[in-house]
Amino acid sequence: MELNLSESSTRSIRCIVKLGGAAITKKNELEEIHDKNLETMACQLRQAMMKGSASSKVIGMDWSKRPGSSEIACDVDDLGDQDSSEFSKFVVVHGAGSFGHFQASRSGVHKGGLEKPIVKAGFVATRISVTNLNLEIVRALAREGIPTIGMSPFSCGWTTSKRDVASADLSTVAKTIDSGFVPVLHGDAVLDNMLGCTILSGDVIIRHLADHLKPEYVVFLTDVHGVYDRPPSEIDAVPLKEIAVAEDGSWKVVNPVLDHTNNKVQTSVAAHDTTGGMETKISEAAMIAKLGIDVYIVKAATPHSQRALNGELRESVPDDWLGTIIRFSK
């Protein structure tokens, strides 16, 4: 596997955050962003990044024309003498939610076969939809004063081989971080050595980034309070507080102690979800935890997600914290 990441950098990444598709979009409304959630998530992210330093005025960085206006509003005059805020280093990856999935599943982009006109058209349509979402996420975070840079995996040279990452130019991601920006990557349609093309999910991107950037912790922001032993819509679903990952990558629930002998977790996967659901998420999270990096799966835009983003859970986990911790255990 080709990797261009220079090892000489002094960067130390604090956190990689996944903004789950189900949290940032209205999953049952095609191409609709969950503005309210997203705004709270951006605000929490900013607070987590600024932690420790004095809270200064938010410098909005989306200077686009607003609908109905012919002018651009930006208060750059206020910026002249302001100190550059020190942000700790974060990387953001988001899912697709109600963007891209329609186009991908309708055309079968995830199964490959670029020689077919419908797959080629679907590849273009999928990329349009997910880059549209990426732009909206970047704008929402920039409005909150986070210096975000949208980076499409396709453009960054990410390719796959039978859906596994085959190449990824992490040097551009690293340079972006070192320059004080927050890269915002996303699940994308990419070229695949064997299949022609496929869908690279945000979760696989996170695992790859975690492996090479070695963040202190990883947070998955989703639309439920972590992982449950069965679909959370079922009335007796039990939230799983802690999952331990062994050296061989296998994982088991250690808190709560489940009474059924087989503690395999049942999960629901939406029919239109071309990249797998909670099952994929746990497997990917387990692979990250195996690297010695704590993973928190938590409901977005809640006090629990703020605590996870702040890194407060690394020492001890308060009893009233809702969410799932996935940890390496020797």
Next chain:
Amino acid sequence: MELNLSESSTRSIRCIVKLGGAAITKKNELEEIHDKNLETMACQLRQAMMKGSASSKVIGMDWSKRPGSSEIACDVDDLGDQDSSEFSKFVVVHGAGSFGHFQASRSGVHKGGLEKPIVKAGFVATRISVTNLNLEIVRALAREGIPTIGMSPFSCGWTTSKRDVASADLSTVAKTIDSGFVPVLHGDAVLDNMLGCTILSGDVIIRHLADHLKPEYVVFLTDVHGVYDRPPSEIDAVPLKEIAVAEDGSWKVVNPVLDHTNNKVQTSVAAHDTTGGMETKISEAAMIAKLGIDVYIVKAATPHSQRALNGELRESVPDDWLGTIIRFSK
């Protein structure tokens, strides 16, 4: 300079097209796209790419939700048994026009200095504006059935050293072309080794791509009928039909024969144009012509641009063709 372009490919690029900022946007209206022009340009581009093959039904590739609708319209059922159309290989680069320039010039992004909060914020704001434009261009071309892939130079690893290209991952561009897609790059804010950051103009991108991809010809689509001997708004401005470029990169007008001894061309540069105007364009075009590649500067969305895009001018130039040809002359 680091270059990752594999030399083993069999690709042969027919044409690199610059969609000038002044042609695709309404230059005096902030962040407004010139929809009518753009639609005609997309249609002409498609015809040029399809030349020689039977004109088949346009397969729209922008399957996004339309404003006011809750459903996505795409006629994928028609695609199942359709043959894949053979397109000749084109690369598209567009300028910024009324996108990005405000944000860049207001903050001084082109002068560098990322440690200043206003430059950092302006960098983020500029990238949001130009990637927004890129998405709209990609969508317009995709609606016309051109299998476009938006690729931001920043994400593709383009960096500069005192505004000259220092690195560029052309391997992803090449792979995209080889897979049957049309990469759409654009003028972008990028990191600069010396300045911290700057603006990389579409014209510099074109020259770099031409140097490494060796297209048969390059077309600049703009808002005037080529290059004039003085600002085209002046009543006695003379259109220049042919400019000859010498081995040392110097250039002179060979048609018409100008009566003033000093045939230096006067040009106008809009005050908010942070990347230079016609002067930069001619210098960049001359550097391309020096490689033995014909350059045509022509007014977009006219019969003249269609002829240029078709490559009809390479053998002989009809008397009624309006535009400027820049050619290498030994």
